[in-house]
Amino acid sequence: MPPFDDGVPALVLRLDRNPFHHGTLGAVRSLGRAGVEVHAVVEAAHSPVARSRFLHRAHPGLRGAVTPEAFVEMLLRVSDRIGRRAVLVAMDDVSAILAAAHGPRLAERYVFPAQPAALPGRLADKAELVGLCAAAGIAHPETVVPGSPAEAAGAADRLGVPLVAKWSRPWLLSPATGLRSTTLVRSAEEARGLFARSPLAGSRLLLQRFLPDSPASDWFFHGYFGRDFTCLHGGSGRKQLSWPVGTGLTAMGRWQPNPEVEAAALRLVSHVGYHGILDLDFRREESTGSYQLLDVNPRPGAQFRLFTDTGGLDVVRALYLDLTGELVPGPSARPGRVFVAENYALLSAAVSARRGRPAAVSVRRGSPTGPPAEGPAQGVETAWFARDDPRPFFSMTRAWFGRGLAKGAGRLRALLGPHPAAASHSPPRPRESATDGSAGRPDAASLS
Numbered sequence: 001m002p003p004f005d006d007g008v009p010a011l012v013l014r015l016d017r018n019p020f021h022h023g024t025l026g027a028v029r030s031l032g033r034a035g036v037e038v039h040a041v042v043e044a045a046h047s048p049v050a051r052s053r054f055l056h057r058a059h060p061g062l063r064g065a066v067t068p069e070a071f072v073e074m075l076l077r078v079s080d081r082i083g084r085r086a087v088l089v090a091m092d093d094v095s096a097i098l099a100a101a102h103g104p105r106l107a108e109r110y111v112f113p114a115q116p117a118a119l120p121g122r123l124a125d126k127a128e129l130v131g132l133c134a135a136a137g138i139a140h141p142e143t144v145v146p147g148s149p150a151e152a153a154g155a156a157d158r159l160g161v162p163l164v165a166k167w168s169r170p171w172l173l174s175p176a177t178g179l180r181s182t183t184l185v186r187s188a189e190e191a192r193g194l195f196a197r198s199p200l201a202g203s204r205l206l207l208q209r210f211l212p213d214s215p216a217s218d219w220f221f222h223g224y225f226g227r228d229f230t231c232l233h234g235g236s237g238r239k240q241l242s243w244p245v246g247t248g249l250t251a252m253g254r255w256q257p258n259p260e261v262e263a264a265a266l267r268l269v270s271h272v273g274y275h276g277i278l279d280l281d282f283r284r285e286e287s288t289g290s291y292q293l294l295d296v297n298p299r300p301g302a303q304f305r306l307f308t309d310t311g312g313l314d315v316v317r318a319l320y321l322d323l324t325g326e327l328v329p330g331p332s333a334r335p336g337r338v339f340v341a342e343n344y345a346l347l348s349a350a351v352s353a354r355r356g357r358p359a360a361v362s363v364r365r366g367s368p369t370g371p372p373a374e375g376p377a378q379g380v381e382t383a384w385f386a387r388d389d390p391r392p393f394f395s396m397t398r399a400w401f402g403r404g405l406a407k408g409a410g411r412l413r414a415l416l417g418p419h420p421a422a423a424s425h426s427p428p429r430p431r432e433s434a435t436d437g438s439a440g441r442p443d444a445a446s447l448s
Contacts, residue, residue, distance in 0.1 A: 001034065001311045001312035001313060001317070001329070003034055003035030004034045004035050004036055004320070004321070004324075004326070008036075008084075008085065008086065008087055008111070008320075008324050009036065009037040009038070009039060009056070009082055009084065009086040009087070010031050010036050010037070010038050010039065010086055010087040010088075010089055010320060011039045011040070011041070011059075011075075011078060011082065011086045011087070011088050011089065011110070012024055012027045012028055012031075012038060012039070012040040012041070012089045012091060013040075013041050013075075013088060013089065013090050013091060013095045013099075014040075014041060014042075014043075014061075014090075014091040014092050014095060015041070015061060015062065015066050015071075015092055015094050015095050016043075016092045016094070017043040017061070018043070019043055019044065019047050019048060019396075019399060020048075020343065020396060020399075020400065021091070021092075021302060022302055022341050022383035022384060023091055023300055023301065023302030023303070023304060024040065024042075024049050024091050025048065025049050025052060025383070025384070025392055026300075026302070026304060026305040026316075026383065027089055027091060027300065027304075027316045028040055028049060028052050028054050028055050029052060029054050029386065029389060030305065030308075030314055030316050030317055031054075031089075031316060031317065031320060032052070032053075032054025032055065032056075033054060033312075033388075034312075034317060034320075036320065037056045038054060038055055038056050039055075039056055039057050039058075039059060039078065039081075039082055039086065040055055040057075040058055040059065041058075041059050041060070041061045041074075041078065042058045042059070042060070042061065043061055044060075045058065045060075046395070046399075047395075048384070048392040048393075048395040048396040048399065049392060051391040051392045051394075051395045052389055052391070052392050053388075053389050053391070054389060057081070057082075059078045059081065061074070062074055066094060066098075068098060068101065068102060071098045071102070072098075072102050072105050072106065075088075075106055075109065075110065076106075076109065079109035079110065085108070085109060085110065085111060086109070086110055086111070087110070087111045087112070087319070087320050087323050087324065088106070088110040088111065088112040089300075089316060089319065089320075090112070090298075090299045091299055091300060092171070092299060093120070093124045093170075093171045093297060093298065093299065094171045095299070096120045096124075096276075096298045096299045097120045097121045097124060097171070097298070099112055099120075100115040100116075100117055100118075100119065100120045100121075100298075101117050101118070101121070103115070103117065111323045111324070112276075112323070113275040113276035113319070113323070114227070114275055115274070115275060115276065116273075119272060119273075119274065119298075120276075120298035120299075122272075123272065123274070123278075123296045123297075123298045124169070124171070124296065124297060124298055125168050125169055125203075126166050126167075126168045126169075126170075126206055126295065127145050127168035127203075127204050127206055128168070129293070129295075129296055130143045130145070130206075132268070132271065132272065133268075133293055135271060136267050136268055136270075136271035136272075137267065138264050138267055138268060138293050139264070139285075139290045139291060139292045139293065140292055140293050140294075141164075141208045141209045141210075141211055141283075141292050141294070142159060142208070142209040143206050143207065143208045143209070144158075144159065144206070144207045144208075145168075145204055145205070145206055145207075146191075146195055146205060146207060148195070149192040149195045149196055150192075151195075152188075152191040152192050152194065152195035152205065152207060153188035153189070153191055153192045154188075155191060155207040156185060156187065156188040156190075156191040156207065157188055159207060159208075159209045159210075160209070160210075161185060161186050161187060161188075161210075162184045162185060162186050162210050163184075163185050163191070163207050163208060163209060163210050164182060164183075164184060164185070164207070164208040164209075164210050165182070165183045165184070165185045165191065165194050165205060165206065165207055165208075166181065166182050166183075166205075166206045166208060167179065167181055167201045167202075167203050167204070167205060167206070168203045168204040168205075168206055169202065169203035169204075170182075170203075172201065172202035172203050173201060173202070174200075174202075177197070177200040177201065179197060179200060179201055182247065184210070185207065191207060211283045211285050211292060212286070213246040213247075213283065214284075214286060215240075216238065216284070216370070216371045217283050217284045217286070218238065218239035218242065218281070218282070218283055218284075219236060219237065219238050219239070219258055219261050219281075219282040219283070219284065219291060219371075220236070220237055220238075220239065220250065220253070220261075220279065220280060220281050220282065220301065220303075221234065221235070221236045221237075221261050221262060221264075221265040221278070221279075221280040221282070222234055222235065222237075222277070222278070222279055222280075222300065222301055222303075222304050222306075222307050222315055223235075223265060223269075223277070223278055223315065224276070224277050224315040224318040224319050224322070224328075225269050225274055225275055225276060225277075225278065226275065226322055226328070227275055227322075229269050229270060229273055229274060229275065231265075231266060231269070232318050232322060232328045233307070233309070233313055233314070233315055233318040233328065233331055234262075234265070234307060234315065235255055235257070235262075235306075235307045235333060235335075236255075236256065236257060236258040236261040236262050236265075237250075237253045237254055237255050237256055237303075237306055237307070237339075238253065238254050238256045238258075238371070238374075239251075239252070239253050240252045240253060240254055240338075241344075241345050241348040241349060241352070242348060243341075243344035243345075243347050243348045244348075244351075245348055245351050245352055245355070248344075249302060249303075249341070249344065250301070250302070250303045250339070250341070251340070251341050251344035251345040251347070251348040252338065252339070252340045252341070252345045252348070253303050253306050253338070253339050254306075254336065254337070254338050254339075254374065255306055255307060255333075255334060255335050255336060255337040255338075255378070256335060256336075256372060256374055257333075257335055257372060258291070258371070258372050259372070260290075260291050261280075261282050261291050264280075264282070264291060264293060265278065265280055268280070268293070268296070274298075276298065276299075276319065277298075277299055277300045277304075277315045277316070277319055278296065278297070278298060279296075279297040279299065279300060279301030279304070280293060280295070280296050280297075281293075281294045281295040281296075282294060284371060289370075300315055300316055302341070302383075303339045303341070303383075304316065305339060305381055305383075306337060306338075306339035306381070307337075308334070308337070308381065309331055309332045309333055309334055310332040310334055311329055311332055313328070313329055313331070313332075334378045334379065335378065336374075336378035336379075337378045337379050337380075337381070338378075338379070338380045338381070339380075339381050339382075339383070340380060340381070340382050340383065341382075341383040341384070342382055342383060342384050342385065342393075343384070343396065343397075343400050384396050384397075
């Protein structure tokens with residue numbers, strides 16, 4: 001693909017403070033290699049993304065709670081530094097939700113997909129997704145939204161355990177609560193206790209029938225949909241490694257056409273009328289062979305670079321071209337292409353080996369009741385290492401192992417315990433401020 005010549009800069013926006021979000025780096029590299037002046041909001045000056053040679057300038061993110069007013073003010077300040085209107089590429093749910101909700105205030109400074117103000121929030125809300133799937137005729141695991149502790153316990157008895165517990169708006173969770181966005185519940189009492197913590201979560205609790213994972217059960221779809229809701233670029237893929245194992249993000253994935261997954265994605269967009277990038281997660285139910293839609297994210301998934309065609313087009317480039325009035329080239333798919341997030345793949349493979357389960361299974365023969373056949377590999381892209389941009393990889397590696405050493409030292413101190421003499425003379429520790437545990441997370445009251 002030749003360099004873009006439109007001259008419009010781009011701002012890659014992510015409010016989550018995870019320094020190991022490789023999708024942000026992928027967006028910076030994708031647009032930067034095409035000649036776009038790329039800016040990014042980063043969590044810290046030493047972020048691995050800030051080391052990329054394709055990043056024109058890094059801008060600091062919000063330090064406190066992510067309120068709508070703080071979000072808009074931050075983007076206006078960044079716009080002043082950029083100096084002209086820019087394409088906005090939201091890389092997390094909060095950014096996409098707030099950009100749509102406050103579009104009129106940002107429209108003079110940024111170009112981004114025109115959406116009904118509430119649509120990204122409806123898609124990302126796991127409770128809303130239940131109703132959307134039912135209305136669009138898309139398979140979805142049986143789900144209960146309990147209204148009381150007794151209903152939560154009753155749902156566990158009816159659906160059976162284990163079952164999956166989710167908070168409907170996981171972006172509202174504060175790290176200070178200790179709550180996880182998704183939890184495996186193994187008893188009615190656990191379900192009852194989790195419901196009692198709903199006020200801390202800031203959103204509704206969902207209890208969902210558990211679908212066991214298998215080597216070929218987890219699938220995803222990435223696509224960019226234009227103003228007329230037509231898919232201008234996209235594809236389906238299969239998770240070969242995930243982190244955490246069996247439940248988490250794609251540590252290794254393969255571009256693998258799946259007509260059922262792709263048809264479900266198109267059906268959802270047709271039903272809601274969506275313009276922009278979507279990332280959908282599916283799990284195949286072995287007993288029925290159906291592909292159940294688990295999650296919808298109204299932005300690029302971290303592994304979006306997997307779906308890079310022979311001309312270099314991916315969903316972020318498609319969005320940029322379309323929003324700047326350029327023609328989006330016709331797709332030239334590369335099924336079999338592999339994407340690896342090195343740090344997470346290493347962890348996933350190690351844990352899988354320790355558990356005695358296959359880390360990645362090659363499925364080369366299709367059957368009427370099984371998943372589509374897998375073709376030969378068509379190249380591998382790594383999330384962090386790139387020959388033309390090596391510094392983010394080395395920065396990530398230092399930070400990754402540094403965090404691992406810090407965690408190991410903390411566990412060792414906990415095992416050894418304080419020395420009695422030292423403990424008796426140690427001064428009292430100051431209490432942490434309320435913002436220490438929730439920095440970078442949205443305020444539940446302001447976004448609900």
